[in-house]
Amino acid sequence: MASALRYSSKLRMATRVPAARALSTTARLRAAEKPFFPNEPTAPSVSTAIPGPKNKAAAAELDEVFDVRSLNMLTDYSQSVGNYIADLDGNKLLDVYAQIASIPVGYNNPNLLEATKSPEMTNALINRPALGNFPSADWSHILKTGILRAAPKGLNQVFTAMAGSDANETAYKAAFMYYRQLQRGGPEVEFTEEELQSTMNNQGPGSPQLSILSFKSAFHGRLFGSLSTTRSKPIHKLDIPAFDWPQATFPQLKYPLEDHVQENALEEQRCLQEVERLIKEFHNPVAAVMVEPIQSEGGDNHASPAFFRGLREITKRNNVLFIVDEVQTGVGATGKFWAHDHWNLETPPDMVTFSKKAQTAGYYFGNPALRPNKPYRQFNTWMGDPARALIFRAIIDEVERLGLVEHTRVTGDYLFAGLERLAQKYPEHFQNLRGKGQGTFIAWDTPKRDEVLAKAKTIGINIGGSGAQAVRLRPMLVFQKHHADILLESLEKLVKLV
Amino acid sequence: MASALRYSSKLRMATRVPAARALSTTARLRAAEKPFFPNEPTAPSVSTAIPGPKNKAAAAELDEVFDVRSLNMLTDYSQSVGNYIADLDGNKLLDVYAQIASIPVGYNNPNLLEATKSPEMTNALINRPALGNFPSADWSHILKTGILRAAPKGLNQVFTAMAGSDANETAYKAAFMYYRQLQRGGPEVEFTEEELQSTMNNQGPGSPQLSILSFKSAFHGRLFGSLSTTRSKPIHKLDIPAFDWPQATFPQLKYPLEDHVQENALEEQRCLQEVERLIKEFHNPVAAVMVEPIQSEGGDNHASPAFFRGLREITKRNNVLFIVDEVQTGVGATGKFWAHDHWNLETPPDMVTFSKKAQTAGYYFGNPALRPNKPYRQFNTWMGDPARALIFRAIIDEVERLGLVEHTRVTGDYLFAGLERLAQKYPEHFQNLRGKGQGTFIAWDTPKRDEVLAKAKTIGINIGGSGAQAVRLRPMLVFQKHHADILLESLEKLVKLV
Known part of the structure; x- marks a missing residue:
C-alpha cells in the first residue's frame, strides 16, 4: 500500500500540456498546466493597506481575550481557495506560507470537504474516544487506510498524538524506556524497589539522567522535553527550565552545494565526529539522536544524504536510537513523501515523527521492542484525534489521486531554476539559495528580511521566514508552475521595493 | 455571559415529575424523570463473554499496528447512545467511565451532531488555521460564545491548547515567564546577553532552575514538564528524566468527612505548612503551585474548601502563582461548572486548566501580565483546534439548555445516598465512600478492586478505577436517577460476585 503511494505518483496534468504557442513566456507557462482549482483567482488582488480597516477592528476585538501580537492576518477562510488566502478586507494573497507549512492540498479542497460529511467523521467528532481504551471498531481500518498507508519504508507501527511537540516527546519517552530496558537486560526484567521509589521523587535511578542529542539551530517543539532539544532562538527558550542535554553542530554548508562539495563534506565529517564524541562522552547518557532532514525553523539548513547516512551508522554503532523529525518536511513538500526518502538509508530510522501537513501527529516505528514492556507506560486519554486522522486519510487520497509528490518535485525544480535566475541578477537579495x-x-x-516579508503582503504574497535572515518557501502541494511565475515576478518587484 | 451559564441552570425535567404512585421504590424513582435520551436502552444487555469473539478478533487485527494492551473494548459507537456504550459483540453497557471522564452529554447526542453540520465546523476541519498567526475571522466569536462563556469567575482570557498535558505545560511556561519577569523588575526589562546565550545551552540564567510545586498522588499529565508534577504511580514515570521539583503531601483525610472534622482540619493545616515551607526553602525556587480540586487519577483524594483557600493565601503571600488543574473535575461533574467554585475563593486562581469534557483544552487566566512580555514566547503552530472548540460550544449549549450542572448536583446527592446505604450494608466493600x-x-x-472492575462489565456496567484501590464514578452529565438505580443494583450484585 505504502509503495503504491510512493510509486504510483505521476504528473497526470502533464498529459494535458499543450504545445508551446506564440505567447509571452509567462502566459505560455501559465497555460502549461490545468489548474487544480478552477475557481482560484488568476492573480493576487490587494485593494487596502495590510492590515486593512476590518482586520484592524477585528484584531482589536480578538485582543480582548486572546494574544494577537503574533497575528499575521484575520483570515476569511470562506473566501480562501486553493493557493489563495483571503483576509477580512477582501484582499487575496498567493499563500506560500500555508499556515506555517501545514496546509497540503489547498484551502477549501472539495475532496476534504467531502470527507467531513462521512458518518465516520461525525462519529469521531461527537463520540471522541479514549483511543487506548475504547477505540472505535474501525480504528484499525482508519489507521491502515490512512496514517499507515503513508508510513515510511520499514516502519509499520504508529503511536498517535496531537501535534508536533507531543509527537516528539512521546518518541523521546519510547527512546528512554527502550534504552533503560537494554541496560536492564530485557523486557522481562522487573523494576527494582529503588527505581519504583526514586521515580516518585523525580530522582534516579527511577527517573534517570538520560538525554536526547539534538543539533544547534534545531526546532523540535515547545513543551518541556521538546524545548530542551530545540535550539532555534532564545525567544523560544528563555525563562523555561530545560534538561541538561547535549547539542551537536549541524553542518554549516556553503551554497550552492554543487560548488562546495569538498569543503562541505569535510564540514559534515567534523559534525559527525562531534556527534559520536558527544554520544560517547556526554555526562548524561544519550538515548537517541533527534534530527530534522532540513532544519526548518532554524533557518532552512541542509545537509547531504551522506551526512544522514553517517548519523544512522553512528547511532547503530553506539546502540542509540535515531529519530527523524519530519513534522515540517514530511508529506511531500521536498518532492518525496518523506524527506528522509532522499537519503537511501540501508536501515530505516528507528522512529519518524509527523504533524503539520498530516493535520494529525504521532511517531512511526518498526521495531516491536519500541512498544514499552508494559501497558499504560505510553498512554494518555485521547492519544490523538480520529477526526484529524480521517482528514489525513483524505489528504493522502488527494496526494495520490493528483500525483502531488511528483508534481511538487517537478514544480520545485521549475521554481528553483527561476530563483537561480533571480539570484544571478540580484545576488545581494538572493544569497545562499538552497533546496x-x-x-x-x-x-x-x-x-532586511522582516521588511521583505511585510512588503510581500502589500503586493499579494503571503510568505514566511526562518532563522534570522532566511525567506522560506512553504507552498502547498497544489502549488503549480503558474503560481511559481507569479511568485517569481513578485519577488523581483520586491527587490525594488525594499 | 458566564454568570448566565452558572445561574440559569435549573432542573427543567423536575417540572415533569409525576406525583408518587403505588409503585416499587425503584420503579417510582425511574418514573420520576423523563429520559434525556428517549432511544436509550432501558437496561444494560450482555449476551457474550466480555471481550466477546468479535472483539477478540478485531483486537488481534488492531494489535498488528497499534498497542492494544490497554484496550478495554472495541466500541461500536454507532450503536452507543446516551449513557450506554456498545461493544462489537452487541453488548450494551451502562457507561459510568465515559472515555476516562471525557464524554459530557452522551453518545450520539443529537445537538452535537447538529453542530458538526455547520459551515463553521467544515471550515475548521478542512482549513485548519495556525491560530496565533491566521485565526479565522470568527475566532473571537467562537471563543466568546464558547470556551470563554464557560470561563471561571475572574478569568477572561484563554490560551488554547490540544489536551490536558500541553494545557498544563503551557500554564507552567506562563508561570515561569511571569516569575522571572517579577525578578527582573518588569516586562520592559530586556534579557541580558548572558541569558540569551545560556538558554541556547539549556543552562541558567537563561534556562533557570525554577520549579512547580505539586502534590503527592497528583496527576497532571505525561509529557516531560507535566510528568515532573505527576506523582500518581511509578508506571507513569519510570525511565523518563524528570525535573527536580518539589512535592508536598496532599491531605490524607478520613471519611466520612463530617465524622472527622477536627483531625482532618489538623491534617490540612500540616499540609499547608509543608507547602509554605517548601515554597520558602526548596532549592529550586517555586514559581507556581499546581493542584487538582479532587485528585482524580491518584485515588479520588479530597480536601476541604478551607484547604484550598489556604493554598490561595499562601501563594498570594509568597508571590507564587496558584494554578488549578480542572482537566478532570471541570465542566459540571462535581455539581458546579468548575470544581473550584465550591471553594468560595476571595481571589480567583491565577490560571485554571481544562480538557476532557471540554473536548478541547487550554488555560484560563485573568491577569494581563500572564501574557508574556513579547510575542512568540507562548506559541505553537496550531494552538488548539477550532473544530474541537466548536464542539465545546455545543456542549456548553447543551449543559445550559438542560440545566446539567444542577441536574448533576441533584443526581449526585441521590446516588450518594444510595451508596451510603450500600456502605452500611456492606462496609467492607464500600470503604471510605467520598464525594x-x-x-x-x-x-x-x-x-480486589481490579476484579470488581472486570466483573462489572459482565453484568453490564462500564466502570473505572483510580489510585490503587478506588472505584471511581465518572458518569456523564446526562446520568439520571434511573441510571443511578441500575448502577446501585448492579453494585450490590457485584458484592456477591467478587
Whole structure:
C-alpha cells in the first residue's frame, strides 16, 4: 500500500500540456498546466493597506481575550481557495506560507470537504474516544487506510498524538524506556524497589539522567522535553527550565552545494565526529539522536544524504536510537513523501515523527521492542484525534489521486531554476539559495528580511521566514508552475521595493 | 455571559415529575424523570463473554499496528447512545467511565451532531488555521460564545491548547515567564546577553532552575514538564528524566468527612505548612503551585474548601502563582461548572486548566501580565483546534439548555445516598465512600478492586478505577436517577460476585 503511494505518483496534468504557442513566456507557462482549482483567482488582488480597516477592528476585538501580537492576518477562510488566502478586507494573497507549512492540498479542497460529511467523521467528532481504551471498531481500518498507508519504508507501527511537540516527546519517552530496558537486560526484567521509589521523587535511578542529542539551530517543539532539544532562538527558550542535554553542530554548508562539495563534506565529517564524541562522552547518557532532514525553523539548513547516512551508522554503532523529525518536511513538500526518502538509508530510522501537513501527529516505528514492556507506560486519554486522522486519510487520497509528490518535485525544480535566475541578477537579495532538488522546500537569505516579508503582503504574497535572515518557501502541494511565475515576478518587484 | 451559564441552570425535567404512585421504590424513582435520551436502552444487555469473539478478533487485527494492551473494548459507537456504550459483540453497557471522564452529554447526542453540520465546523476541519498567526475571522466569536462563556469567575482570557498535558505545560511556561519577569523588575526589562546565550545551552540564567510545586498522588499529565508534577504511580514515570521539583503531601483525610472534622482540619493545616515551607526553602525556587480540586487519577483524594483557600493565601503571600488543574473535575461533574467554585475563593486562581469534557483544552487566566512580555514566547503552530472548540460550544449549549450542572448536583446527592446505604450494608466493600456534595464525582475503596472492575462489565456496567484501590464514578452529565438505580443494583450484585 505504502509503495503504491510512493510509486504510483505521476504528473497526470502533464498529459494535458499543450504545445508551446506564440505567447509571452509567462502566459505560455501559465497555460502549461490545468489548474487544480478552477475557481482560484488568476492573480493576487490587494485593494487596502495590510492590515486593512476590518482586520484592524477585528484584531482589536480578538485582543480582548486572546494574544494577537503574533497575528499575521484575520483570515476569511470562506473566501480562501486553493493557493489563495483571503483576509477580512477582501484582499487575496498567493499563500506560500500555508499556515506555517501545514496546509497540503489547498484551502477549501472539495475532496476534504467531502470527507467531513462521512458518518465516520461525525462519529469521531461527537463520540471522541479514549483511543487506548475504547477505540472505535474501525480504528484499525482508519489507521491502515490512512496514517499507515503513508508510513515510511520499514516502519509499520504508529503511536498517535496531537501535534508536533507531543509527537516528539512521546518518541523521546519510547527512546528512554527502550534504552533503560537494554541496560536492564530485557523486557522481562522487573523494576527494582529503588527505581519504583526514586521515580516518585523525580530522582534516579527511577527517573534517570538520560538525554536526547539534538543539533544547534534545531526546532523540535515547545513543551518541556521538546524545548530542551530545540535550539532555534532564545525567544523560544528563555525563562523555561530545560534538561541538561547535549547539542551537536549541524553542518554549516556553503551554497550552492554543487560548488562546495569538498569543503562541505569535510564540514559534515567534523559534525559527525562531534556527534559520536558527544554520544560517547556526554555526562548524561544519550538515548537517541533527534534530527530534522532540513532544519526548518532554524533557518532552512541542509545537509547531504551522506551526512544522514553517517548519523544512522553512528547511532547503530553506539546502540542509540535515531529519530527523524519530519513534522515540517514530511508529506511531500521536498518532492518525496518523506524527506528522509532522499537519503537511501540501508536501515530505516528507528522512529519518524509527523504533524503539520498530516493535520494529525504521532511517531512511526518498526521495531516491536519500541512498544514499552508494559501497558499504560505510553498512554494518555485521547492519544490523538480520529477526526484529524480521517482528514489525513483524505489528504493522502488527494496526494495520490493528483500525483502531488511528483508534481511538487517537478514544480520545485521549475521554481528553483527561476530563483537561480533571480539570484544571478540580484545576488545581494538572493544569497545562499538552497533546496535544489528538494521540491518546493526552498529558501534564501536576504538583507532586511522582516521588511521583505511585510512588503510581500502589500503586493499579494503571503510568505514566511526562518532563522534570522532566511525567506522560506512553504507552498502547498497544489502549488503549480503558474503560481511559481507569479511568485517569481513578485519577488523581483520586491527587490525594488525594499 | 458566564454568570448566565452558572445561574440559569435549573432542573427543567423536575417540572415533569409525576406525583408518587403505588409503585416499587425503584420503579417510582425511574418514573420520576423523563429520559434525556428517549432511544436509550432501558437496561444494560450482555449476551457474550466480555471481550466477546468479535472483539477478540478485531483486537488481534488492531494489535498488528497499534498497542492494544490497554484496550478495554472495541466500541461500536454507532450503536452507543446516551449513557450506554456498545461493544462489537452487541453488548450494551451502562457507561459510568465515559472515555476516562471525557464524554459530557452522551453518545450520539443529537445537538452535537447538529453542530458538526455547520459551515463553521467544515471550515475548521478542512482549513485548519495556525491560530496565533491566521485565526479565522470568527475566532473571537467562537471563543466568546464558547470556551470563554464557560470561563471561571475572574478569568477572561484563554490560551488554547490540544489536551490536558500541553494545557498544563503551557500554564507552567506562563508561570515561569511571569516569575522571572517579577525578578527582573518588569516586562520592559530586556534579557541580558548572558541569558540569551545560556538558554541556547539549556543552562541558567537563561534556562533557570525554577520549579512547580505539586502534590503527592497528583496527576497532571505525561509529557516531560507535566510528568515532573505527576506523582500518581511509578508506571507513569519510570525511565523518563524528570525535573527536580518539589512535592508536598496532599491531605490524607478520613471519611466520612463530617465524622472527622477536627483531625482532618489538623491534617490540612500540616499540609499547608509543608507547602509554605517548601515554597520558602526548596532549592529550586517555586514559581507556581499546581493542584487538582479532587485528585482524580491518584485515588479520588479530597480536601476541604478551607484547604484550598489556604493554598490561595499562601501563594498570594509568597508571590507564587496558584494554578488549578480542572482537566478532570471541570465542566459540571462535581455539581458546579468548575470544581473550584465550591471553594468560595476571595481571589480567583491565577490560571485554571481544562480538557476532557471540554473536548478541547487550554488555560484560563485573568491577569494581563500572564501574557508574556513579547510575542512568540507562548506559541505553537496550531494552538488548539477550532473544530474541537466548536464542539465545546455545543456542549456548553447543551449543559445550559438542560440545566446539567444542577441536574448533576441533584443526581449526585441521590446516588450518594444510595451508596451510603450500600456502605452500611456492606462496609467492607464500600470503604471510605467520598464525594458527598460533589455531584457524581464519587469514589470508594474496595478489596480486589481490579476484579470488581472486570466483573462489572459482565453484568453490564462500564466502570473505572483510580489510585490503587478506588472505584471511581465518572458518569456523564446526562446520568439520571434511573441510571443511578441500575448502577446501585448492579453494585450490590457485584458484592456477591467478587
